[in-house]
Amino acid sequence: MFTTLLTIALLHWLVLVTPGANVLLVSQLAAGGQRRSAFFAGLGVTTVAVTWALLALLGINVVFAAMPQLRLALQVAGGMYLCYVAVRLWRSGSAGKGEPAALLAAAAAFRLGFLTNIMNPKSALFFGSVFASALPPNPSVSLLAWTVGLVFANALAWHSFLAVAFSHPRVQAAYARQRRGLNRVAGAIVGALGLRLLTTAAAEIKAR
16 A cells, blocks of 8 residues: 555656646745735645546546547636636736735635636546556555545645745745746746647647
């Protein structure tokens, strides 16, 4: 059991630390002086990670294989949502340097984190492929429970770390000085991620 969980943990951490929309969301909220909102956004991201892990264990990949249009629909919706977030980030970069970002309520931050992660069906495919390769053919209930718990612990620990690290006064001061440029860079990155989802979906549709 230990070897299986260690393999899953290492693969999951490799994906977690790779910069993406989730990392940008939590780190930007924290650097903008919204540590509490960053924590709740990370909790929203973590909730989805656990959801995708559970669905992967229940065979969501089989559903996606049988109904590829469902995965494509989620992918298109995710791409459009990320493009929407990118536009908002870019526009926020047009605001004056001295203007603080609007504070997000806990529920709004959780919802933002939840939507940012749930709109990416590739997360489900990742968990499905990892579980298929790492788990034994007939895993015990306790192993499955430990696996889901591990995903929860990893995701929560990483995003909580981001919320704390990027809310450090020096990081916040640097962010405040460069907020306009950083928001536009973040917007460009998130927009590129969204466009990649859309172009991938378009290519799959065209190939049919």
